[in-house]
Amino acid sequence: MADLHLTLDRAAGGLAGQIARELRASIRSGRLAQGTRLPASRDLARDLGLSRGVVVEAYEQLVAEGFLEARVGVGTRVAAAPSRPQAAERPEAASYYGHRPTSPDLASFPRRLWLAAIRHVLATAPNDALDYGDPGGVLELREQLASYLRRVRAADAAPENVVVVTGMAQGLSLVVRVLAERAGRDVVLAVEDPTSPRQLPLLARAGADMVGVPVDDEGIVVGDLAKTGAEVVLLTPAHQYPTGVVLSPRRRAEVIAWAAESGALVLEDDYDADFRFDREPVGCLQGLAPDRVVLAGSVSKALAPGLRLGWLVAPPALARSVRQARGELDLGSPVIDQHALAHLIASGGYDRHLRRMRREYRTRRDAMTAALAEHLPEIAVHGISAGLHLYAEMPDGRQEVIAEAARAAGLSVDPVTRNGGGAAHALVIGFARLPAHRIRKAVEEVASRAGRNAGTR
Known part of the structure; x- marks a missing residue:
């Protein structure tokens, strides 16, 4: 089992996103080879002095992106294919397991x-x-x-x-x-x-x-x-x-x-x-x-x-x-x-469970739309009257930058492509997984990261 040397800026917040970013970089560079078994979330959380939920969220994000794979009885390992395609390459991205923008809040399972x-x-x-x-x-x-x-x-x-x-x-x-x-x-x-x-x-x-x-x-x-x-x-x-x-x-x-x-x-x-x-x-x-x-x-x-x-x-x-x-x-x-x-x-x-989750998901939907309007006003939001995701249209050229920033901040996103392969300049963003206060912080982090990334490209 690998010891992980992660550099975290605790004052900056978004610790799950920081952990995911550090691990992603280690896998891409080859410092974490395919098949390497990572520490159990509980052990890594104890080593870092964080709550286990923060580490679980980071692991789940990388499983969803295809960098890690998690199996009962085997643990969490670096996935077999260390070279990852961009998320916009839809056939490969479609094979990934784990959280999607349409995933419900599994912590709320009754x-x-x-x-x-x-x-x-x-x-x-x-x-x-x-x-x-x-x-x-x-x-x-x-x-x-x-x-x-x-x-x-x-x-x-x-x-x-x-x-x-x-x-x-x-x-x-x-x-x-x-x-x-x-x-x-x-x-x-x-x-x-x-x-x-x-x-x-x-x-x-x-x-x-x-x-x-x-x-x-x-x-x-x-x-x-x-x-x-x-x-x-x-x-x-x-x-x-x-x-x-x-x-x-x-x-x-x-x-x-x-x-x-x-x-x-x-x-x-x-x-x-x-x-x-x-x-x-x-x-x-x-x-x-x-x-x-x-x-x-x-x-x-x-x-x-x-x-x-x-x-x-x-x-x-x-x-x-x-x-x-x-x-x-x-x-x-x-x-x-x-x-x-x-x-x-x-x-x-x-029925009781559904009524409770409708109220909760509406609160999270409202937090997501309000945060996007405040921090990323150039994004046009659609399709929010129902469901667990929203459709976010954005200016040309911003889709990839914002998608990368959103994943780093712990949000579940999918780029939208036409069936013929053309770009739709839009993202599907899920809001069901995170409580409202974390959604607001995540969107603020997305805006900050997207701004920094835009300035380096």
């Missing part, structure tokens, strides 16, 4: 409620519940999800057309795989431009031939969509990623009409619809056209990505095909976790 749910399941579930189950998900969870989605998202959901999956990524991939197998070829899949680059390799491997369709201030441009010949379109209508645009009522009607006329299918990625702050809830598209729309959701934002629990609500025939494909792939999701989530929803604990 451990007590989840533990109580697990205990309830272990105390009450019959022995047969631990056997191989329905690959589409245990009935109790599908019943609770159908009820919840009808109540909260105005979905047209019944237990028989709900399929439990390990998360949004698997759900969308399964649908594309089933459609490609039916067609005997890759299916033409339209995606929003810009969109998240992380899901594109998954969809391509599943059998999608993707084409980008531009997004404006009403959402996807349906006139352009109709020209693509797409058989499927993937949308984020409640809070478009990354711009934060809500699909307008007019465009919602146009999408449904296009799907009905062309026989196409709409994949509705409902990734963060639980978190809304300044607008009324927007019902899902699936509730308007259940025969043409597949609703995909998960608990990755509401609870934690690591739970790997999600769902699809699909037309009956497609739901059966996806359930069959799920059984052929991996026989389904862990049943204890499924029963625990069902109990959490049924007991009201899930």
Whole structure:
């Protein structure tokens, strides 16, 4: 295990960012070779006279950037590829693990409620519940999800057309795989431009031939969509990623009409619809056209990505095909976790947790927007009425400088690129991970660093 010699300026603040910067420089220079095991966060915190949380934050940031890798039982090590691409090189950046701008506050995971749910399941579930189950998900969870989605998202959901999956990524991939197998070829899949680059390799491997369709201030441009010949379109209508645009009522009607006329299918990625702050809830598209729309959701934002629990609500025939494909792939999701989530929803604990986190995330959103307006007024902020991130447009040439400064200050950011590779001169900035007071300090540090960096370039 390596001893680390880190130089910190305690008076300057931003200690997590300083630790991350020192380690990043050591890895880039080769002083920390690939495979080198770093001290446990608790040990390094003790050596530096800091709280463990500061070191954990620094380690997590470097894991997210790909400089470090952390595994249970192995510890934290320098990642195998010491030469890192710039974050704007999206295919490589997409493979990084760890925190993303859309990550929730994992420290707020409701451990007590989840533990109580697990205990309830272990105390009450019959022995047969631990056997191989329905690959589409245990009935109790599908019943609770159908009820919840009808109540909260105005979905047209019944237990028989709900399929439990390990998360949004698997759900969308399964649908594309089933459609490609039916067609005997890759299916033409339209995606929003810009969109998240992380899901594109998954969809391509599943059998999608993707084409980008531009997004404006009403959402996807349906006139352009109709020209693509797409058989499927993937949308984020409640809070478009990354711009934060809500699909307008007019465009919602146009999408449904296009799907009905062309026989196409709409994949509705409902990734963060639980978190809304300044607008009324927007019902899902699936509730308007259940025969043409597949609703995909998960608990990755509401609870934690690591739970790997999600769902699809699909037309009956497609739901059966996806359930069959799920059984052929991996026989389904862990049943204890499924029963625990069902109990959490049924007991009201899930709703209470979401209400609490909406209040907290709104406070953090407000702190982020206020700090950006004060310290970086040249940035135009969009998409803040819902979700866990904001879309920040900036003057040409500033994207890379501000992104680097933001990471050094401990913020989670992603540069935005068009599907064709062109720059959008914008960043996605997450605000969920840090409490409000730390957000304000981090943005102030970003402004200071970006100013210094601009003066040296």
